[in-house]
Structures are given as structure tokens and as C-alpha cells.
Amino acid sequence: MLKLSNINKTFFPNSINERVALADVNLELADGDFVTVIGSNGAGKSTVLNTIAGKVTPDTGTVSIAGKNVTRMKDYKRAKYVGRVFQDPMAGTSPDLTIEQNMALAERRGMRRGLAFGITKSKRQRFAEELEVLELGLEKRLSAKVGLLSGGQRQALSLLMATFSKPKILLLDEHTAALDPERARLVTHLTEKVVAEQRLTTLMVTHNMAQALEVGNRLIMMHEGRIILDVAGEQKAAMTVDDLLAQFASIKDADISDRTLLQ
Amino acid sequence: MTVTLELGLIYAIMALGVYLTFRILNFPDLTVDQSFTTGAATAAILIVNYEFDPVLALGAAFIAGALAGIVTGLLHAKGGINPLLAGILTMLALYSINLRIMGNRANVPLLGHDTLYTWFGNNGITGWTLILVLAIIVLIVKLALDWFLGTDMGLGLQATGDNEEMVRSFGVSTDAMKIVGLAVSNGLVGLAGAFIAQKQGSSDISMGIGLILVGLASVILGQALFKNRFVDRFADSVVGRFIFGTRNREVLIATTAVIIGSIIYRAAVQGALAVGFNPNDMRLISAIIVVIALLIPRWRIRTKSKTAPKSTVNQAFQETTDAKA
Numbered sequence: 001m002l003k004l005s006n007i008n009k010t011f012f013p014n015s016i017n018e019r020v021a022l023a024d025v026n027l028e029l030a031d032g033d034f035v036t037v038i039g040s041n042g043a044g045k046s047t048v049l050n051t052i053a054g055k056v057t058p059d060t061g062t063v064s065i066a067g068k069n070v071t072r073m074k075d076y077k078r079a080k081y082v083g084r085v086f087q088d089p090m091a092g093t094s095p096d097l098t099i100e101q102n103m104a105l106a107e108r109r110g111m112r113r114g115l116a117f118g119i120t121k122s123k124r125q126r127f128a129e130e131l132e133v134l135e136l137g138l139e140k141r142l143s144a145k146v147g148l149l150s151g152g153q154r155q156a157l158s159l160l161m162a163t164f165s166k167p168k169i170l171l172l173d174e175h176t177a178a179l180d181p182e183r184a185r186l187v188t189h190l191t192e193k194v195v196a197e198q199r200l201t202t203l204m205v206t207h208n209m210a211q212a213l214e215v216g217n218r219l220i221m222m223h224e225g226r227i228i229l230d231v232a233g234e235q236k237a238a239m240t241v242d243d244l245l246a247q248f249a250s251i252k253d254a255d256i257s258d259r260t261l262l263q
Numbered sequence: 264m265t266v267t268l269e270l271g272l273i274y275a276i277m278a279l280g281v282y283l284t285f286r287i288l289n290f291p292d293l294t295v296d297q298s299f300t301t302g303a304a305t306a307a308i309l310i311v312n313y314e315f316d317p318v319l320a321l322g323a324a325f326i327a328g329a330l331a332g333i334v335t336g337l338l339h340a341k342g343g344i345n346p347l348l349a350g351i352l353t354m355l356a357l358y359s360i361n362l363r364i365m366g367n368r369a370n371v372p373l374l375g376h377d378t379l380y381t382w383f384g385n386n387g388i389t390g391w392t393l394i395l396v397l398a399i400i401v402l403i404v405k406l407a408l409d410w411f412l413g414t415d416m417g418l419g420l421q422a423t424g425d426n427e428e429m430v431r432s433f434g435v436s437t438d439a440m441k442i443v444g445l446a447v448s449n450g451l452v453g454l455a456g457a458f459i460a461q462k463q464g465s466s467d468i469s470m471g472i473g474l475i476l477v478g479l480a481s482v483i484l485g486q487a488l489f490k491n492r493f494v495d496r497f498a499d500s501v502v503g504r505f506i507f508g509t510r511n512r513e514v515l516i517a518t519t520a521v522i523i524g525s526i527i528y529r530a531a532v533q534g535a536l537a538v539g540f541n542p543n544d545m546r547l548i549s550a551i552i553v554v555i556a557l558l559i560p561r562w563r564i565r566t567k568s569k570t571a572p573k574s575t576v577n578q579a580f581q582e583t584t585d586a587k588a
Contacts, residue, residue, distance in 0.1 A: 053432070075431055075432075076430075076431040076432075076434050076435060076436050076437070077434065079431065079432055079433055079434035079435075080434050082432075083432075084432045086428075090426075091426070091428060091429060092429055092432075093426070093429060094421070094422040094425040094426045094429055094430070095425060095426070096421070096425045096513065097418065097421060097422055097425065098512075098513075100510075101418055101421075101510075101511070102422075104415070104418055105418050105419065105422055105430065105433055105435075106433050108415055108433070108434075109433050109434050110434045111434075113414075113415040113416045113418075113419050113435065114414070114415055114416060115411070115414045115415070115416060116414060116415055117413060117414060117415075117510075118413055118414055118415050118417065118418040118510075118511075119413070119510040119511070143509040143510070143512065145513070161433075162432075165433070
């Protein structure tokens, strides 16, 4: 479904700020894989997501989605295949538009946007049904401005918008990190539900090790632009947070404090 | 009174254009100052040299303005030039182009040629009847803009000014949206320019200078008056729902506000002239009106919180306005 081959990316090359963000990254995701990504700050987690989404163009290597080479494809064109939820609850929705307008916008992922009415009766009905899944009562507030919703509600809506428009790949960039524990649980729960229902190929970055072990069928750990651990299936299921910390500790030259990892 | 309404209505078409860039796209577009003249010059020369139908000349003016907008859009979207600078560059270049359009003259008189206004005069459309006709024309423009912003493309355009990252993640080309927005905006401005040229009986190279301020004043005045709970409450009532609907209510209220704002701006200008200011003071007065309109919301909050600091209604209101600011 998704294949990254020999990806290298260096930011600000040949300058004093030169930083290797990705070094020889190879990653292949099968259809329906749910992969959690962990690693310290600056490990390259976000750069991997941005490379897949088309925000970052790799210096070398190729990105292919469903067998199609998309390395040079612009981000907004690639959006046809890739759905995203950002860390900031404000980032995934348009605050001045209403809930239904946001959903109408999301629904046309990768399609032509012509001069047909954005909101119609049948769309409203469909959106209301989709929103019911969230169990937040948003289906009764279709014409409310999204800017009036709380962070948790907005993030749940972002998740719904990113997924109900049927992308091939879902990218989650610490999408529960900015929420309070209760809301974070709700959004995590919704994520698992949606991913399972739609069998989405998913890549989820998280700072929460317990969460990384709990959800998904595969886990990768990154450090200094490289994938240093890749476990799946039963091997992953058997792992504990302590195992992961031990893995981290075993990496030489790595000065990572447990606190930054467990925050 | 009728003069105020007449000018207020015609300039409302331009103000709707400014609203589209300034408020919807969040793009402070200075092209307006000259694309207005581009529209006027195009219409005037087509009428004088080619005996064009005055209504067709309006259409041509829209297209000429839209082209100017596309240039600004390309400079910004494809060239990566800062919005303000892109607008200024196009505006400066248009000054020369406008002189070219008018045959290297600074003024093209329309005397003795058929214009919309001679047609109005011949058919007895003057005074209040003229106001009614103009009101209908402006209403049609407003409805067309409302409709456009409610379409799939229009929603993409609205969101582009709101959250660029997000719309791109759903496959909208923000570059294309900005170019479309600037084209429609400057098209409306050119249309208003052609209208004014036919009204005053000439196209003049300096007729558009300072107009961005007039557009902004209308948009901001309208917003200062319409952004309050009374309007919100009215929009929630049965009559309000009928007028503004629920599908794209924000835009429908805002475009109404812009038209009212344009008329109020004219009234303020006429008032200033009536109390003894002379036309040379107009720019200063325009600027002062904009400043006052920008300060009204702040001032309103302050006086309210002083008089009733413990009222929860006011606090909630304050929070929402603060959040907006």
C-alpha cells in the first residue's frame, strides 16, 4: 500500500544549521497495517509523515502509494490518497465555516470542485449520520461554526473528516497530544474504531509509549532519522514499556531522558 | 439623499469585491486602486471607439478587472511574492496600461455616446426609480456572490482564507483558489468602475486612486454594525432564517453588511461635505472613518465591562468577541 525506499532528507544542507532529518529510511506498509511511530524529539517522525503527505520532498529515494510513484506529486494532489489529522486541534478544520461546510469540503477529497451547491439536503442527512458515530451531539449542530467547538470536539471532527472521505492512507501526527486525558481516550477510541471499520492503512506518531503498544499491529521506533526498531504482530503484543525503554537505552550515543519520552 | 444612495449602491459592487479578498481570502489586495480604472477605461473606450452596447461594456470591464486580479494572483501564488507587494506591483503597472487603454490620454469623455445613464434618462428612470433599479442590480451581484461562495468551489475558497494547511490536506489547490478569488474580486471592482464612468460621463486615470480605503471602510463599517448579538438573534429567528438561510449564513449576513456599510460610508462623506469640509479633505475623512469603525468594537467592550462587570451575558459576549479578535 505504502512504500518508502531509500529516503534521505537533509534540512539546510551545507550550512551551519545542517540537519539530517531522514537517513536511508525504508518502510513498507501492507494494506490495513496500523503502525505506531515513537522516538525522541527530532528523530524524524514528523518528517516521515510530511514526506508521505508531500509537504517535504526527499533528497533521494521514492515514495509510492498503492503502487504509484508519488515522490514528485504536490501535497494537495496527493491528498487524494492521504488523509491527515494534525496535533493542533485548530489545524484540521476551518474555524469560520460551519460543521457541515467543513464536512462538505472534506467529502470532495481529490475530486473536482465545481459550482454545484456545497450543502444539500441529502448531504446534510449523510453528514448527520456520520457525526452520530462520534456520540458528541454534533449531528444536531450542523450549521454551527466549528470555531465554537472545544478542542476535543474539533479533533474528533478532524478525524471524521480525514477518514470518511476514504483516503488510502491515514496519517496521525500526535493527534491526541493536545487533549486532556479523557478527550484523548475518546479520540484514541474513535481512531481505533474508524481504522478498523474502514481498514485504513495508518501511521500514527505518538509520544505515549503505552498507547503505542496498545493500538495498532506494528510499531516502529526512530532515532536520528533512522528506523531502529520495527516489531509487528505477536512480537509487538508481547512488548512492554520497559522493553521499549531498554531499547532506547541500548542505543549508543543517545542521550534521551525518560521524561521526554513518557510525557 | 438619492445621491448618497446612488453612489453607495454603485460603490457597494466594488466593496463586495474588496470583501472577497480582504475578508474571505485574507488577502489585502491593493490592485483595486487601478483595476477600478481599468474597468472604467475599458468600458469607455469600447463605447467611444467601437460603439459597444453599454451593458456589454460592463461585461468587458468585469473581464478586464478579472485579468488584473489574475496577474496579482499569479505574482503571489506562483511567484511567491508577498500579497501586499504583489498588489502594489500590479497596481503600478496598471497605471501605464490604463493610459494605453485610453489611447494615451488621461481622460475619455463619454459625452454624446449612448451609455447606461442616457438609457436610464430616456426611459424615465431617475430619482427614486433609479435607486430601485440600482438596488436590484446590486442585489443580483450580491446573490451571485452568495451563491458562488456556497458552491463546492466557493467553500474551498472560503477555507483557503481560513486554514490553508487544512484545505490543502483535502486536495484543494490554494494557489488556484487565490487566483480565482482575486479574479472575481477585481472583476467586480472593474464592473463598478465601468458603472461610475458611465454615471459621471467620463473615464479618468485618477478615478480609482484611494478606492481601497473606500472599500475597506464599507467592509469594516458594515461589519462593525452587523457583528453583534442582535443580528445573530435575528438570524436565528424565522424571518432571519428565511433571509439568510442556514447553509451559508455568515457570508449572506456579511455581504448584506458590506452593502449597508457602503451606503453609510457615503452618508458620512456627504455629511462631512455638508458641514463644510471640502473634497480635498475626503482621503483624510475616509481614513478617519476606517479608524473609527475599527475602534468601535473595542470601545463597545470596554464601556460594557465597566457598566456591568458581573453580568454573565456580557462576559460571555466579551469572551466571544475577544476570541474573534
